[in-house]
Amino acid sequence: MTPPPLHCPRCDRPVEGFGGCRSCAAEGIGVNAMPPLADLTGLDLAGYPGGPWGLPAALPVPGPPVTLGEGNAPNIRLRQDPDGGRDGGGHGARRARPAGELWLKYEGGNPTGSHKDRAMAVGVAAALACGADTVVAASSGNAGAAAAAYAARAGLRCVVFTTEAVPAGLRAQIDALGAERVVHRGTVPERNAAMARAVEEFGWYPLTSFSAPSPGGNRYANEGYKSVAYELARDFAGRRIDTVVVPTSRADLLAGIGRGFRELAGAGLIAREPRLVAAEPAAAAPYTAALRHGERGEQERTRVASRPTVAFSLGEERPCWQGLDALWRSGGTACAVDDEVIMAEHRRLAAEGLLLEPSSAVAAAVARELPVAPGAVVVAIGTATGLKGMGG
Numbered sequence: 001m002t003p004p005p006l007h008c009p010r011c012d013r014p015v016e017g018f019g020g021c022r023s024c025a026a027e028g029i030g031v032n033a034m035p036p037l038a039d040l041t042g043l044d045l046a047g048y049p050g051g052p053w054g055l056p057a058a059l060p061v062p063g064p065p066v067t068l069g070e071g072n073a074p075n076i077r078l079r080q081d082p083d084g085g086r087d088g089g090g091h092g093a094r095r096a097r098p099a100g101e102l103w104l105k106y107e108g109g110n111p112t113g114s115h116k117d118r119a120m121a122v123g124v125a126a127a128l129a130c131g132a133d134t135v136v137a138a139s140s141g142n143a144g145a146a147a148a149a150y151a152a153r154a155g156l157r158c159v160v161f162t163t164e165a166v167p168a169g170l171r172a173q174i175d176a177l178g179a180e181r182v183v184h185r186g187t188v189p190e191r192n193a194a195m196a197r198a199v200e201e202f203g204w205y206p207l208t209s210f211s212a213p214s215p216g217g218n219r220y221a222n223e224g225y226k227s228v229a230y231e232l233a234r235d236f237a238g239r240r241i242d243t244v245v246v247p248t249s250r251a252d253l254l255a256g257i258g259r260g261f262r263e264l265a266g267a268g269l270i271a272r273e274p275r276l277v278a279a280e281p282a283a284a285a286p287y288t289a290a291l292r293h294g295e296r297g298e299q300e301r302t303r304v305a306s307r308p309t310v311a312f313s314l315g316e317e318r319p320c321w322q323g324l325d326a327l328w329r330s331g332g333t334a335c336a337v338d339d340e341v342i343m344a345e346h347r348r349l350a351a352e353g354l355l356l357e358p359s360s361a362v363a364a365a366v367a368r369e370l371p372v373a374p375g376a377v378v379v380a381i382g383t384a385t386g387l388k389g390m391g392g
């Protein structure tokens with residue numbers, strides 16, 4: 001099977017290479033190439049076993065599958081105390097009990113502890129399919145660990161460009177999985193240039209992006225995120241999911257979930273697509289800033305200054321276009337919360353037995369603030385375990 005042709009979803013031009021659409025990039029807008037949507041007509045959703053490889057026909061990669069059993073992350077109903085469970089409780093006016101149901105889809109249950117496994121299972125299979133012997137990822141977060149694990153599974157060499165800011169637990173995980181970790185002390189453009197050279201000169205297969213403006217991650221790998229939507233539709237069959245809240249940086253996960261729901265709606269498997277909400281740390285919130293502009297043309301060209309945040313996995317200055325597109329199509333929005341609220345939610349989830357990394361608590365924190373209709377189901381995606389940030 002030859003991979004399907006890729007087009008820019010914004011200007012519809014064909015796109016080759018890994019840098020996204022060059023025409024749109026020349027306008028300062030990062031847009032990823034996209035394979036065609038899959039046709040899910042006739043799918044028996046109840047029989048879908050979960051994960052990206054549970055539905056290989058929906059993937060633009062021929063296989064063989066590279067899998068460690070990713071997917072099928074559990075849905076856990078969160079407590080919704082009227083006082084919010086915030087530190088110190090409160091004697092003041094108690095907030096009304098939310099009428100909707102708040103659920104967390106806990107992606108920390110994946111093999112390397114994050115949602116990135118869904119993408120890397122597909123991205124490494126794409127690398128194998130094109131005959132690569134080495135994969136490369138630039139990551140200061142969970143993508144590096146997932147790339148290392150799936151490359152090991154496939155017998156490929158893996159090189160991970162990181163910064164000095166990587167938490168010790170994550171560093172140890174990448175090392176133990178046998179990846180070559182290169183600590184790049186330069187700026188992000190310098191790191192990107194180093195990765196571009198490796199891709200061009202050595203033929204290493206890139207699992208993350210290395211151009212500016214960033215178009216988002218590897219477009220084949222990102223198709224693995226559609227499985228989050230398939231699983232939600234299967235698990236909440238008979239109930240209507242009103243809203244899905246997604247921690248957002250380059251919007252790979254957000255856009256992938258949006259594509260999954262579009263495919264499901266296109267095949268008549270769900271009545272309507274849920275509203276998508278991008279949850280961002282206030283210190284780096286390009287989507288929240290973008291949606292404050294009235295015109296889509298201004299929204300596309302938004303640029304913000306990002307500051308360091310406890311949500312270290314998140315932090316982009318410009319929105320990737322397909323993330324905006326996912327919000328527009330679903331009638332969604334973007335919300336930013338500051339570090340104090342993120343850490344309070346991190347502690348609140350831990351008090352319920354759920355240890356998530358702060359970046360992953362962002363979605364639950366935003367979800368609690370959304371106005372929701374009585375009986376409606378809201379799902380926050382909890383992207384990663386908090387274990388990797390432990391140990392200094």
Ligand SMILES: [Zn+2]
Nearest residue numbers: 008011021024
């Ligand atoms: Zn374009």
